[in-house]
Amino acid sequence: MLSISGRAAMKAAIRTPSGAAWRWGAGRLTSALLSGRRPLASSGSSVSEVAPVDSAADKHPQPHTPPSTPPLQRPIYMDFQATTPVDPRVLDAMLPFYLHRFGNAHSRTHEYGWAAEKATDEAREHVARLVNASSAKEIIFTSGATESNNMAVKGVAHFYQSTKRHIITTTTEHKCVLDSCRNLEREGFQVTYLPVNSDGRLDVGRLREAIRDDTALVSVMMVNNEIGTIQPIEEIGRVCRERKVFFHCDAAQAVGKIPVDVEQMNIDLLSISGHKLYGPKGIGALYVRRRPRVRIEPLMSGGGQERGLRSGTLPTPLVVGLGAACAIALEEMERDYQHVSALSQQLYDGITSRIEHVQLNGSLTHGYPGCVNLSFAYVEGESLLMALKTIAVSSGSACTSASLEPSYVLRALGVDEALAHTSIRFGIGRFTTEREIGYAIEVAEQHVKRLRDMSPLWEMVQEGIDLKTIQWSQS
Amino acid sequence: MSARNMQVLKLYRDMLRASAGFQDSGVRAYALRRVRQGFREKRHLVDEQQIEAAVVRARQDLEMLRRQSTISQMYPAPPFVTDVPEAGGRRQRKAQGEVR
Ligand SMILES: Cc1ncc(COP(=O)(O)O)c(C=O)c1O
Numbered sequence: 395m396l397s398i399s400g401r402a403a404m405k406a407a408i409r410t411p412s413g414a415a416w417r418w419g420a421g422r423l424t425s426a427l428l429s430g431r432r433p434l435a436s437s438g439s440s441v442s443e444v445a446p447v448d449s450a451a452d453k454h455p456q457p458h459t460p461p462s463t464p465p466l467q468r469p470i471y472m473d474f475q476a477t478t479p480v481d482p483r484v485l486d487a488m489l490p491f492y493l494h495r496f497g498n499a500h501s502r503t504h505e506y507g508w509a510a511e512k513a514t515d516e517a518r519e520h521v522a523r524l525v526n527a528s529s530a531k532e533i534i535f536t537s538g539a540t541e542s543n544n545m546a547v548k549g550v551a552h553f554y555q556s557t558k559r560h561i562i563t564t565t566t567e568h569k570c571v572l573d574s575c576r577n578l579e580r581e582g583f584q585v586t587y588l589p590v591n592s593d594g595r596l597d598v599g600r601l602r603e604a605i606r607d608d609t610a611l612v613s614v615m616m617v618n619n620e621i622g623t624i625q626p627i628e629e630i631g632r633v634c635r636e637r638k639v640f641f642h643c644d645a646a647q648a649v650g651k652i653p654v655d656v657e658q659m660n661i662d663l664l665s666i667s668g669h670k671l672y673g674p675k676g677i678g679a680l681y682v683r684r685r686p687r688v689r690i691e692p693l694m695s696g697g698g699q700e701r702g703l704r705s706g707t708l709p710t711p712l713v714v715g716l717g718a719a720c721a722i723a724l725e726e727m728e729r730d731y732q733h734v735s736a737l738s739q740q741l742y743d744g745i746t747s748r749i750e751h752v753q754l755n756g757s758l759t760h761g762y763p764g765c766v767n768l769s770f771a772y773v774e775g776e777s778l779l780m781a782l783k784t785i786a787v788s789s790g791s792a793c794t795s796a797s798l799e800p801s802y803v804l805r806a807l808g809v810d811e812a813l814a815h816t817s818i819r820f821g822i823g824r825f826t827t828e829r830e831i832g833y834a835i836e837v838a839e840q841h842v843k844r845l846r847d848m849s850p851l852w853e854m855v856q857e858g859i860d861l862k863t864i865q866w867s868q869s
Numbered sequence: 870m871s872a873r874n875m876q877v878l879k880l881y882r883d884m885l886r887a888s889a890g891f892q893d894s895g896v897r898a899y900a901l902r903r904v905r906q907g908f909r910e911k912r913h914l915v916d917e918q919q920i921e922a923a924v925v926r927a928r929q930d931l932e933m934l935r936r937q938s939t940i941s942q943m944y945p946a947p948p949f950v951t952d953v954p955e956a957g958g959r960r961q962r963k964a965q966g967e968v969r
């Protein structure tokens with residue numbers, strides 16, 4: 395466990411007003427927050443689109459492969475915002491629950507059930523402690539942050555709909571929050587989508603002006619999944635509390651990475667995802683404040699588990715995995731943060747010193763360092779992704795479908811369309827090594843240079859022609 | 870060297886050895902780094918009770934490392950593009966700072 399003083403120091407760090415320090419400055423978590431680090435990352439978008447893994451390489455043992463075939467290699471993993479590998483300590487905690495400890499946590503009549511219930515109670519405590527909830531009863535287990543976000547946004551709106559018909563959120567939220575809001579609009583609710591600044595941050599003054607007498611909920615994420623920007627959550631929480639509006643925070647990318655304190659930040663509902671903090675997929679949690687009480691209408695009806703808010707048998711192994719991941723995150727946060735910031739700085743310095751015309755998308759001063767979103771000017775996005783296929787990264791171009799639309803998050807920042815198409819999100823985590831960072835820098839340098847050498851645009855830039863002055867159209 | 874010192878040194882070596890068994894090079898590097906860090910952080914403990922608590926915890930962690938590194942070897946994955954071929958073995962891994 396992190397010592398009391400360690401936790402206090404981290405809390406003190408968030409409380410300190412942020413100066414304009416460089417995102418990676420010092421390696422320590424505390425000093426990082428002092429200066430307001432930058433975040434970001436992206437999420438659920440298809441990883442395989444970006445860096446197709448040889449499908450054979452994905453399946454495990456291949457004992458019958460003839461020795462003549464060269465060994466398959468897999469890309470290095472730099473997509474920690476999409477998902478994280480399960481920590482071995484987490485798997486170790488989970489395995490007994492897939493073996494002899496298989497009881498139903500809701501069985502009241504025998505030892506199998508009691509043992510499972512005890513394990514889920516302990517897990518609940520670990521989750522509560524990581525976000526400083528005053529009681530484990532405030533933690534509701536869900537299938538992930540998507541469900542938590544749906545439950546919070548729709549649940550609050552529906553419960554208070556007789557008097558409150560207005561929701562406020564931002565344009566850079568995760569799709570599941572935005573889509574929940576769209577659904578509410580169809581039901582007759584009004585939603586205000588606040589714009590963000592060019593670094594992805596919300597202007598709290600704008601929020602203050604947007605709050606109305608019939609505003610039920612403000613929903614703002616803590617760390618953005620595509621660009622890593624950290625929102626001024628404590629200030630937002632203060633405004634919401636003053637105006638007596640509930641505050642929901644999607645902290646899927648923040649929990650376990652930076653200090654999250656629902657008391658100090660005045661958060662009423664907080665979404666957590668297991669597979670973003672080295673826990674298993676298919677499990678998450680929603681923190682729901684009990685004092686002052688927040689009421690939500692459940693999405694699931696049934697046996698009344700989870701205080702009636704989320705019926706269904708608890709998946710004990712997954713719940714235990716999430717609990718273990720949270721306990722480990724609390725203990726490792728400072729060490730992980732130092733590791734991630736050092737590698738982040740190395741990656742950013744390496745790439746920007748070797749390649750010109752690279753733009754950082756997100757915030758230099760208020761970002762999570764584990765998410766480095768860069769745009770490489772004068773290369774073709776698709777070709778760059780192809781070239782980087784030995785590195786599992788994600789791109790800002792929504793090339794998953796036939797659509798060639800750039801990411802809505804980058805567009806919301808006002809990133810130039812061409813630059814948005816060549817953005818690459820490098821995700822760094824607990825298991826990233828220095829060697830991998832060095833490799834990523836080298837591969838990026840080699841391929842960006844190669845692609846630029848083939849580009850007529852690049853040739854013009856080299857000749858000093860201002861591309862903006864060119865009349866492209868034939869007519 | 871006191872019996873306690875010898876006990877701690879043996880735990881340290883056993884934990885490093887178990888960590889070196891992880892199949893995935895990223896996890897292996899993390900485990901080695903974390904074990905070294907953990908012992909370094911607790912190097913200055915003098916209170917006998919605190920030392921005993923740390924030793925108990927380390928023994929549990931050692932068992933976990935042994936189980937999990939063994940499991941990782943049962944489900945081997947293809948090497949990463951950055952992994953150095955097996956042929957180099959310990960010597961190359963040493964050059965890369967993974968093994969001392
Ligand atoms: C900010 C954010 N919110 C929500 C989610 C959805 O989480 P889950 O996969 O647990 O449903 C993600 C991840 O994709 C995310 O990054």
